[in-house]
């Protein structure tokens with residue numbers, strides 16, 4: 001099993017190391033990660049600057065590890081097209097420090113890197129931990145992620161998909177199990193904090209707290225808050241097939 005491992009928190013993120021250590025029991029891992037944190041980069045690409053690639057030593061028995069002066073999508077693309085000798089069997093991204101559920105998956109660099117694998121027909125997995133503290137223990141989440149990944153591979157599930165895993169940040173003994181979910185619905189009470197720099201100029205910083213709008217048990221965020229590891233299958237095709245059918249008559253004579 002050849003595995004490409006990426007993330008968006010950067011090459012030195014503890015979640016990346018924890019996941020690499022687990023994945024090394026499962027296959028040959030090559031790490032390609034941004035040289036600094038690039039969270040919320042989505043699928044953005046670096047076009048106006050060159051990409052610098054640096055092979056680095058890594059605190060897990062991986063084949064190779066590369067730090068790239070680009071985005072998570074740059075990393076996955078470079079890994080798949082240039083840095084790996086062969087096409088991997090699996091693309092994995094994470095473990096992100098912070099959940100990637102509901103509408104947040106659109107902004108996530110973690111999920112985006114996994115989508116680069118799915119775009120190429122490779123089975124891909126994104127993993128996130130439901131905490132914003134990088135000092136938390138990522139090893140429990142890494143073990144649960146590997147349990148999910150083993151199952152996905154053994155059952156030979158549909159490739160060209162992203163299996164988006166979110167793990168609650170609670171002790172292992174309190175995790176209730178794995179739940180298959182759909183993306184949930186939250187409302188952000190979004191605000192921009194207005195501040196002043198030392199020179200008196202104003203600046204803004206986004207902040208916001210999500211409010212759960214759909215509390216159905218099958219939603220990712222509801223499952224994680226209830227203590228389950230959430231697995232949501234995502235597909236690259238965003239076409240709304242129901243609308244495609246209902247719109248057909250309106251456009252028939254257009």
Ligand code: MN
Nearest residue numbers: 008009039096
């Ligand atoms: Mn991140």
